[in-house]
Amino acid sequence: MLQKKQRSLDEFYSLFKESSEIESNVSTSPDNFLEEGEEQEEMVVEEAGGELAPANLPPSYLVSAGYDGSRGVVYLKLYEPTSQRIYFWYDNTGHRPYLLTNVPPEELEKLERVVNHPSFDHFEVVEKYDALYDRNIKVTKVVAKDPLAIGGRPRGCLRDIIPEDYPLVFGNSRDVKVWEAAIKYYQCYIYDRALQPGMPYKIENGKLIPYSHDDSEKNIRKIVDEFFRGESSDLLPYLEFWARLLEYPAPKMRRVALDIEVYSPVATRVPDPEEASQPVICASLVGSDGKKRVLLLRRGGVEEGEMDFPSDVSIEFYTSERDLLQSIFNALNDYPFVITFNGDDFDLNYLYHRAKNLGFAKRDVPIERGQKICLLKYGVHIDLYRFFLNRSIQIYAFGQKYRNVTLDEVARALLGRSKIELTKPVSELSYSELARYCLNDAELTYALTSYNDELVMKLLIVLTRISRMPMEDVSRQGVSKWIRSFMQYEHRRRNMLIPNSDDIIAVRGTTATRAIIKGKKYMGAIVVRPIPGVHFNVAVMDFQSLYPSIIKVYNLGYQTVRCVHEECRSNVVPETPHWICRKHRALESALIGSLRDLRVKWYKPKAKDKSLPSEQRDWYNVIQSALKVILNASYGVFGAEVFDLYCPPAAEATSAIGRSIITQTIKRAHELGIEVIYGDTDSLFLKNPSQEQVKALSEWAEEALGMELEVDKYYRYAVLSSRKKNYLGVLEDGTVDVKGLTGKKRHIPLFIKRYFDKIEDILSRVKTPAEFEFAKRDIEKTVRECYMKLKNREWEDINDLAFEVVLGKVPGAYDKTTPQHVKAAYILQAKGIELKAGDTIRFVKVTKEPFVKPVQLATSKEIDVDKYIGYLRSTFDQILDALNLEFDEIIGLTRLEQFM
DNA sequence: ATCTATGGCAAGCCGA
């Protein structure tokens, strides 16, 4: 079956048609459901038509899961890498959705709305381990035929009915609890069957079987048996289980990037995808197979333009929009992965509604609409906009290289390419201009998944494996959802009750320390007061993944912080009233701790290991950056209300232990005769320490604290002011690290930033204290030049004077104050420009009320030069302070010189 | 629909 790689589209549609007919049969007669057994397996496979859901399949990667409402079962999507196609597998194990409750079956029997619920199936009594109280409890599993019966409907689902009706029947004699009722059914299924999304499986006679990859298994043995032999033994199983997910190979993913253009009667307005009133006039499809297609709709009065496209681009003209859409849909049914930039909101959404308007039958449209997302019936839709919008991805995986999440900006930052600038509205372009524009967008979208040896696709696979979520969900959801998912998975695997958030708070309580910042829940990290001045030979030491290390070494988690055992109360967290369990290992501690160890001790070093083939190194680099994303959030989620295992005392304990660790380390450094000139959270800046001193401190941290303290970098010299989180350090090779200085912040005018960069350049050349004196003269000259240019109004472009500040919310929502950028925003709004949260406002400071103006509307004459000079002063003072220079003296000199 | 945390700085607003 798989040898036949090409399947005709007619055949393909007939399969969908066939299955949808079966769907309607099943949904109208739920009694058709069979009990568990061989017979049923055969049956489902046959029903599915055999080809899309084959009874046998060579190793294929589990990429997605969902619920098929009409069949009433979970389906899995498997990507077979040889044929490069998606195959379906429908559950044939009889698994059913359920919830857990503390109400026993004999009492539930008396709740009529439960037992008479059309989707109610049966009760079971199961035993679960309740980690909050460290005890086993018997709970009732309420099994239903339909996931919507458990939860999801606004009214009348079992998770609401049980607590509502119980007091009506029995009075308030019991504190009714319902657990695990808000887990999506397909996730529940993944957990219960211990499925590993992103990993390879085989199908044999309808059975889904994990595929074992021999080379990877050998590697895993090596990592676990040899490398981590010395680790605390209870972590070994976790190390092995993570290593398996990370070591297994990733497939090459056949995919297509899609971008569409829509006709618009109003030049400035993009048509509403929900209405889809205007025709789709162009679509581009750029495939990983090298195919580049541009589909154009013939319209009256449109110029041809120069149709000289590269030979690998095929231009197709359509006279009927319906045919054009059909061609797009054929592609969506062909490629296993479809990539868009904002396809959830626009491209796929538009196509979905447009198809409806053009009279397509629903079953002939390959797109499925969720609340705010668009999925595909056949393949997997990845919306890169959603992925790049993810803050953790933006910061930790891509180092904040892009700021606004637009195709243009992300492509510029990661690819060095940009969108084609249009000089007229899309609707007025010639065919060739339109084709070029649209094709370029699809090419950029594709390139974002292919650059750097397919980094983004690999990241997605690794995150899919760690989180145990379908690829679609992983690419759209945030890091707290990923962490929640692997935590829930582990609960199920160990037969632990997944606690409700309320119960964790009720049993474990909240925080006890006071935060330094008003409005925060607990006290955070220590920032050491810097010693101002220029310091030569500075070693920066830091604790490797401090908070994850603390979570591992100090056994932190909702289960262990303030546990129920009297005998653990002596195991206190410094400067808090909290204690930590000595009897059990918390799941968070085990899962996050083992991930940390794998990153720090295996993947990070291996990613740099030149003895490995470069392909392997690249893969390891992907893994270590994915782990970085997860680990950096692992402490934060403890303190985030939105996290299901929210546990404020655990977050508080983490930062309290962190404070204790850094404080002890400073004390020890002093005892060793080392001067500590600065430090923040997990780092210490040591002035001119000897090799021996550094080594001694590091060894002490290992022995006394069980923490790895290493030299991160050496600064030839560091310039500190009296301000915290504000410094500059020059590395051995002349690279300048600038942290927190205003001159580097994104919102300041380019004019000032350029001069700041010049000063940075001067400083990067200084090697010795003697050279410093020359550098100071250069810096003075630079500051003076900048000042004179401003004073004499000699800027080249008014845009260079613009402050660029992002609107945190819609302008109208600023009710407490009206900051300057909001004032400018109001001026823009008055001109009829629509503004929303996240838009960047570019404004200059002017002499007349209200003292700001959007740069687009301002002229050079209006600029308030003195305001800019004031800004210049405060920006440069941050460096001049430490160099013993005075801004006023520098510019004062100028005045004297003018007289001479 | 989506959401990891706290600490720190600079600017400007705004009420006492």
Next chain:
DNA sequence: TCGGCTTGCCAT
């Protein structure tokens, strides 16, 4: 006029 507060941007 002063100082608390809001806002945005950044460090870790």
